[in-house]
Amino acid sequence: MATPPxxxxxxxxxxxxxxxxxxxxSMVPELKGSETVLTGVLEDRSALFGVVAxxxxxxLELLELRQIPARPTSREPGRDRPPxxx
Numbered sequence: 001m002a003t004p005p006x007x008x009x010x011x012x013x014x015x016x017x018x019x020x021x022x023x024x025x026s027m028v029p030e031l032k033g034s035e036t037v038l039t040g041v042l043e044d045r046s047a048l049f050g051v052v053a054x055x056x057x058x059x060l061e062l063l064e065l066r067q068i069p070a071r072p073t074s075r076e077p078g079r080d081r082p083p084x085x086x
Contacts, residue, residue, distance in 0.1 A: 011064035
């Protein structure tokens with residue numbers, strides 16, 4: 001069963017340098033203190049496991065792997081307004 005593409009945030013201990021970051025070309029890095037957060041869309045479960053395998057192969061410490069829920073593309077009119085009389 002195929003899984004649809006999804007947005008992920010992957011938190012790794014340490015500040016990754018250019019060489020380590022080159023192993024994750026589809027991810028956008030962000031340094032946060034003593035950690036690196038990689039964010040990006042992964043096409044399917046196989047791509048996700050590939051990134052995790054690459055983290056392991058490089059001897060990096062995975063701290064968190066989180067799927068970021070997709071935001072709704074459209075909203076029903078009036079849904080962000082309080083009911084009348086409030």
